[in-house]
Every structure is written in C-alpha cells, then in structure tokens.
Amino acid sequence: MGIRSMLGRITASEEEADREELREFCSGVDATPLDQVVTRAPGRFVGEIRSIRIVPRAGADALEVEFTDGWGAATAVFLGRRKIAGLTPGRRLLVRGVAGLESGRTVMVNPVYELLQ
Numbered sequence: 750m751g752i753r754s755m756l757g758r759i760t761a762s763e764e765e766a767d768r769e770e771l772r773e774f775c776s777g778v779d780a781t782p783l784d785q786v787v788t789r790a791p792g793r794f795v796g797e798i799r800s801i802r803i804v805p806r807a808g809a810d811a812l813e814v815e816f817t818d819g820w821g822a823a824t825a826v827f828l829g830r831r832k833i834a835g836l837t838p839g840r841r842l843l844v845r846g847v848a849g850l851e852s853g854r855t856v857m858v859n860p861v862y863e864l865l866q
Contacts, residue, residue, distance in 0.1 A: 771797055772819035778843065778865075783821030786848045786855050794823060794844045794857075795865070801838060803831055816842065823848065823855040825862065841865040 775782070780795040796816035803810050812830040815822060825844050827833060836842070846860030 768819045771817070774841070775818040775820075780818075780843065783818045783823050783855065786821070786823065788849050788855075789847060791847055792845070794818070794848075795841070796823070796844075797841045798836060798838050801836060812836075816844070821855070823857065824851075825860050826856055826858045828859055835864045836862075 775795050778795040780793045781787075783794060783796060786792060786794070794816075796818040798814055798816045799822065800815045802813050804813050805811070806826070806828065809829050810831050812827040812833060814825045814827070814836055816825065817823075823844075825846075842865055843863040844857060844860045845862075846857040848855050848857050850856070
C-alpha cells in the first residue's frame, strides 16, 4: 500500500466521521433534512456553513451562504448584503424560509436565520 492510498483512506475516514457527526447534530434539531426539501413550502432547515460568496443579483450584491446537513445542501441568499456578522464557514445555523429551485440548487431568499453553537 502506497503513502498516497493510505493518506486517501485516512482523509476519507475523517471526512466520513465529520459527516456522521454533522448528521447526528442535525438529527437532534426539529428541522427538515435538506435531501427532503419541499419547494414552495415554508420549512425549517439546519446545517453547517460550507461556503460564503458575494454574487451580483439584479444590479445589487447578494450574500450566498451554502450550507449542508450531511444529507444534502442548500443556499441561503441575502439580497443587498455583503456581510452578516457571525456567518462564517464551519458555523452551524438554523434557517426558516420558503425553498425554491434555481439552476438545480435548493435556494432560500432572505430567510430568517439563527446561529447555533
């Protein structure tokens, strides 16, 4: 067994352990799993922020926050914002809003959010 394959196994095991820990945390919160989102219906979702980016939308900046619960992923879009204090990668949050599909992604525009942890 080469060093690369051994490193690949260690990394994969660590990623799987992190995903399992995140799934366990999210299961303990009263929220809909992200792989079971019903579009155009109000929902409550929980997850860990994976990435944050600023994207121009309709002539103004929008903050896009991608988060995951270990089963699926979604993006919360905050129109007219470039930054929101406390929203950083690795932070867990609870989001309430109406989900829709945009280019095959689950998206919520201007949801109500609560920082966890």
